[in-house]
Amino acid sequence: MKEVSSVDVAISPIEKFQEYLATRGKRLTRERMIFVEEVFADHEHFDADTVIERVSRRKDGRSVSRSTVYRVLSLLEEAGMIRKVARQNDRDVYEHDYGYAQHDHFICEKCGDLIEFSNDSVREVVEQIAAEHGFRLSHHRLEAHGVCAKCSAPPQRRHRKLDMI
């Protein structure tokens, strides 16, 4: 399995988002900017609460309202910068779709873990099938469900008193 890595992008997430907002006649407010900075601060999967928490820990961060957070998340999604990858404990889990290499996911049905992988053969097969259909591919998204190694390992046998006699 290859490590999924970040890719060089021509413009920063903030600039990219600013461009998108401009096409919609919207401005990048300071509140939105702080929020976008925190969303792109690291490449981990995240949900709305993760970002609210990070913003509130910043010196210049005020408490952002929940409705603002959901609004910005859906704007970022429309801009093609983030995408929903799963739903865990009734929360949408997002990841970056901008500045991140194409990759696919295994999703554990027991613990909800997301395992990322990137595989050239998968990409080639999808490209080949697309070509057969005369389909112009922009990107693909593969999601495989099952049980992760941790969850399928047999439970550790507890030491019984009997063993120690």
Ligand SMILES: [Zn+2]
């Ligand atoms: Zn699991």
Ligand SMILES: [Zn+2]
């Ligand atoms: Zn991912």
